Amino acid sequence: VKLSTDYGGKSQLNLGHLVDAQKQKRGEGFELRTDDWGAIRGGKGLFISADGQAKAQGPVLDMAAAVGRLQQAGEQLQQLSVDAQAANAEPADAAAQLNLLRRDLEQLKSQVLLLSAPQGIALTSGQHLQLAAEKNLMLNAGGEADLSVVKRLFIGVGQGLSLFVRKLGIKLIANQGPVQIQAQNDRLELIARHGLDITSTEDEIHITAKKKIVLNGGGSYITLEQSGIESGTTGDHKVKSAHFEYSGAAKQILEIPQLSPLTEHDHESLGLTDFSG
Structure with missing residues (x-):
């Protein structure tokens, strides 16, 4: 069965055993095609499915x-x-x-689009692909999820980022280039139930604080601040050295990075376009 018009190139609805003008087989089923623009519209909702329903036995x-x-x-x-x-x-x-x-x-209780397939769905574009939601965007995977980006990945979050892993931990690795973690206007906490290792395999480790550094192990401590250095312990204090030298007072200039101030830009201050209508 063929319903066809040559207006605007060729627009067709082909049903059943599909053949071309030379009666050569093109396929089976149905084909809705046009050389012009096309639209599928359901004012109360739209359901597109690859789930089988043999011989139309069942509700639409x-x-x-x-x-x-x-x-x-x-x-x-x-x-x-x-x-x-x-x-x-x-x-x-x-x-x-x-x-x-x-x-x-x-x-379809609301004006929604439901797309379903039992074996898989693929979306591909020769250029751009956009997913946009005015409210929530939900992504679920019962197995694994892989995100691959050849060049740059930007994740912008307006109010909070929570990353939770139930088992097997987290790996964050940069093969080349530095790794920077900043809490620009608040605290940064590193907490581990067991060991915490900080290692530089080929260079130095610098720990700097503008006011004070406190090292505490089992109650024994050492405090470094501008007014002086204090250490204390309830046990033995052992110093082992081939040579021990005292000299006059000295200090080292603090090199404190400058962090961005606490700001919140709106779209006008950044010159962005407001698409909200």
């Missing part, structure tokens, strides 16, 4: 498979969020994801 909006996968993803996120909160990390907004499913997506 039979989306049990899609809903089941989304439900499972939401529950997995909820479980990880509970573990993150127990570890004092920020929890995920799992409720927003489950509410989207129950209130909007299921049976």
Whole structure:
């Protein structure tokens, strides 16, 4: 079955056994195509699925498979969020994801688009690909997630970043170039239940503080500040040295990096375009 017009090149709806003008087989099923522009619109919602429904036996909006996968993803996120909160990390907004499913997506209760496939979905572009949401963006993977960027990756967060791993730890490695971690207007904490190692394999380690440095091990301590150096212990204090030399007073100039001030820019001060309408 073919419904066709040559206006604007060629626009066609082909059904069943598809052949070309020479009766050569092109495929089977259906094809909706045009050489001009195309639009698919459903004013109350749209469901596109590769889940099978043999011989049209079932409701048009039979989306049990899609809903089941989304439900499972939401529950997995909820479980990880509970573990993150127990570890004092920020929890995920799992409720927003489950509410989207129950209130909007299921049976197209709202003007939504649901796209589903049992074996996989691929999106590719010769140039740019954009995902945008005015509210929440949810990404779930039941197995692994891989993000590969050939050049530069920028992550901008307006109010907070929480990174939680349940097992096997975190690795942050730069093969070339420095690694910088800054808390520009607040504290920086490094805490470990067991050992904490700081090592320079081929150079020096510098620890600098504008006011005071306190080293404390088991209650024995040494304090370094502008007014002097103090050390104390309830046990033995042993000094081992081939040569010990006292000289006059001395100091070393502090080299304190300059950090950015506490600021919050709006789109006008940065010359950005406001697309909010």
